[in-house]
Amino acid sequence: MDTAGHHFGPEADETRQWVERIDQIIGRLHAGLDSLSLPVNLIVVSDHGMQSVDDGEVDLSPYIDPASVRVVLEGPAAWIYASDPANVEKAYRALKRKSPRFEVYRRTETPAEWHFRENPRSGDLVALVNQASVFVLNRPQEGREKARRPPPKGEQVTIRAGSKPCRRFFTRSDPT
Numbered sequence: 001m002d003t004a005g006h007h008f009g010p011e012a013d014e015t016r017q018w019v020e021r022i023d024q025i026i027g028r029l030h031a032g033l034d035s036l037s038l039p040v041n042l043i044v045v046s047d048h049g050m051q052s053v054d055d056g057e058v059d060l061s062p063y064i065d066p067a068s069v070r071v072v073l074e075g076p077a078a079w080i081y082a083s084d085p086a087n088v089e090k091a092y093r094a095l096k097r098k099s100p101r102f103e104v105y106r107r108t109e110t111p112a113e114w115h116f117r118e119n120p121r122s123g124d125l126v127a128l129v130n131q132a133s134v135f136v137l138n139r140p141q142e143g144r145e146k147a148r149r150p151p152p153k154g155e156q157v158t159i160r161a162g163s164k165p166c167r168r169f170f171t172r173s174d175p176t
Contacts, residue, residue, distance in 0.1 A: 010050040054132040079123030088124040
């Protein structure tokens with residue numbers, strides 16, 4: 001289901017078909033557990049929500065010097081790394097408040113609930129779109145033939161807990 005949502009978009013027929021298939025599987029599992037007459041708790045969760053990419057792409061190329069930083073694009077997030085702290089600050093200043101379409105944070109200044117602060121894999125800088133968009137780099141980075149990931153057909157994984165499209169799912173069924 002997740003793969004279909006990423007590939008075809010959250011509103012696509014292919015995604016709907018996977019949702020229906022998973023619903024049937026969970027229904028069979030629930031019925032099977034009920035038939036056991038045992039006190040079993042069934043918990044179903046998801047790790048993120050999705051929304052359609054309606055606002056297109058946000059190109060970071062005008063702001064980033066590809067010779068001084070490495071950028072990893074993950075849809076609505078960009079992880080920016082540099083071995084030289086001066087290049088981190090230069091990239092931060094080049095990005096901060098330069099567009100209403102995204103925000104940028106030093107890793108150490110990200111909101112605590114994101115749990116990025118202590119994890120160097122989170123990037124020296126973390127950039128997030130403010131709308132239903134995805135990040136791209138239209139100018140190749142040094143040592144890479146193609147830095148730009150083709151945009152998905154219509155998905156965006158939401159990252160910010162509590163943001164409207166970030167509808168993590170939790171439900172339970174208990175025997176009482």
